[in-house]
Amino acid sequence: MKPVKIGFLGFGTVGQGAATVLTRNAAEISRRIGQDIVVKSASVRNLDRKLDPLLGEVELTQDSESIVNDPDIDVIVEVMGGDEPARTLLLAAIANGKHVVTANKALVACHGADIFEAAREHGVSVAFEAAVAGGIPVIKSIREGLAGNKIQWVAGIINGTCNYILTEMLQKGREFEDVLEEAKALGYAEADPTFDIEGIDAAHKLTILASIAFGVPLQFEAVHIEGISSITREDTAYAQELGYRIKHLGMAIDTGNGIELRVHPTLIPERRLIANVDGVMNAVLIQADAVGPTLYYGAGAGAEPTGSSVVADIMDVVRVATASVDNRVPTLAFQHDALIDTQSIKSADFQTSYYLRILAEDKPGVMAEISRVLADEAISIEAIVQKEPVDDSGKLPIVLLTKRIAEGSMNNAITKLESLSAIEGNVTRIRMETLAGS
């Protein structure tokens, strides 16, 4: 049988990682799939770049169009990142009848609908396991492994940079900025880490997870997004004293009245397995009606872990090429005409519990004022801890845990709290989820 030929658009960390895995494990892969898979060519910005000798046979070009137009290439792997020219090149490849594998989460989250429609028209597959949680086969697990279930919610640690920073803040008592600088130096964080620490990257991934979990259209713009830059090392320590860990979670919840899509720091009970996922590792916890909770853990980034998912996608795409198009696993898990445009719930209507940290003057009556504001919004207090002063200002940090309440009520309460003369600066608010049953 003639080998399957692959062309890469972009050949950076992930591209070379995937090509290395394909080449090093060629015999093993051929034993599994019954065909040889060969990397034919890759487009790069700079032709002088040095490659691992293992990749010596790969033809390099600066002309990406020559790859998508090469009749000898069966599958295109897009690992350029960004919107353009990735989108235009993928559409051209699809129009040429090529199957497509991409690791580009932003592209899938924001332009997936167009790309998938083009793929349907041309009878080709689009696969994107590497776009979410790196090497963890979570797209496959949701789309196929849990296909018999009605999924109730998904909660994922899906940005390794955020998880690394929060882990270091807790375990070593380090400041946010200090860890961030180190993460950049170690290559965990990009030179411009905004996408990671402000939650944009996690929101792209959550958009994809929510679509395949619930059978709803991709709707990045509906995600409520918060990053981790407002979390202090004191917050991580106070949370631990109360039996919780702070994790940056992407959550998609089918409430029955609509879908909550949210990315934010979250207190979760330390006894949950996912609370113990530390460092750069990722994990996705899924609650579904038949199976209950399942969790998928592994590396969320890196050359070969992400390459592992790219290679699995290539093998899937090659395998199902002989199946009738209607019988392939649907791109977004549900048949394209069976997506339901379920309403996204506005953040003011999110229901959750809260951790609040308030810096208050050390004088009588302050606690009474705070309690009254919360009571006026019907917010019940679960626990209150008054902490030692952290500086010489004489102000005391007060940490409160509340019961579940609509976010709109909490917004009102925080506005009122911040206007109290005895309270200094902003109230820090971190949402809290029990992830019950997991």
Place this chain on the structure above:
Amino acid sequence: MKPVKIGFLGFGTVGQGAATVLTRNAAEISRRIGQDIVVKSASVRNLDRKLDPLLGEVELTQDSESIVNDPDIDVIVEVMGGDEPARTLLLAAIANGKHVVTANKALVACHGADIFEAAREHGVSVAFEAAVAGGIPVIKSIREGLAGNKIQWVAGIINGTCNYILTEMLQKGREFEDVLEEAKALGYAEADPTFDIEGIDAAHKLTILASIAFGVPLQFEAVHIEGISSITREDTAYAQELGYRIKHLGMAIDTGNGIELRVHPTLIPERRLIANVDGVMNAVLIQADAVGPTLYYGAGAGAEPTGSSVVADIMDVVRVATASVDNRVPTLAFQHDALIDTQSIKSADFQTSYYLRILAEDKPGVMAEISRVLADEAISIEAIVQKEPVDDSGKLPIVLLTKRIAEGSMNNAITKLESLSAIEGNVTRIRMETLAGS
């Protein structure tokens, strides 16, 4: 499109669980797969049994052969358990051109080769996700999600009864027998719990995992099997004091010189995520060359969790029915003619570290005698702890952790230790694994 019709062989807990999921989630399943799936009939021992009203349309019969011979049935689900008549019925179904889904781990582990060969001859699929780790899609993850990897080892908590008993012994200080009786009453353990607590059930599952991880034939007879009945609550407590948890693991290790297949209680560092998988839950940790460690966690048993895997298999089987046989995912992950009969390593050659518990007289020179025996077998000691007496005998428990050594050397050392006059009874030996990198 005409609905896909399913016939069940056996309709106990798992069968009814799967049928309930198929029926309750029929609309969701149809949105995913684009076809309706209907449970037509099921064979039962007793026709008077009461079913959930949801399953009112299912035709019950005592004649299993009528189901495998029904031309109207597309897919047979075998959930009878045991060797016969399950094996004969499945072979008959396959000969009739029907696809087959089974949750029967013993059957797959011991008779899989014959069944898979028959399926190849007749061009039908055999799927068995539900045979390992209940609702966790770990077969799919290894066979497809990690298909680009060379898998180095697999370590799984794959028997919920053992995990429940060990968790209770540690967390509540209860005795083995006491927890076992309770597990029977709660339905976690069978009336005859031998298969669970002696490790047979885990060995069946490990046989399947090893085959699809490494591309080797199913070889149940090569598994070294130990259960948990020799573990005391003191062992679980001593291990915790030393920073470990005792878990009953199935391990398959590709050493480069052959494959170690072993099922036994194991000390693992408490900081590993898998060490924190408690109660009846299952988890499988996989170390692979490209992706590194990944872990899959969820319910390992129960009606609907296991049913979830059965339904996913049915959907897979229906989906790939139009793909050419050569392009389907191979039953054992590798092409049937690409399995390599790699040598299984004998237990005497296993390399691991050990926890030893020795009951010794409280007199001078005992520790010197023990140390000399170990030194004679070139066994290095990592840690020694002398514990308080547990009874009035005056004997002291001594707990030792050793460095890695061949099991044959440890066997010799234990024989000599047990012959020392200062040592009472048997030496308890529990293997220890770092599961490094996870």
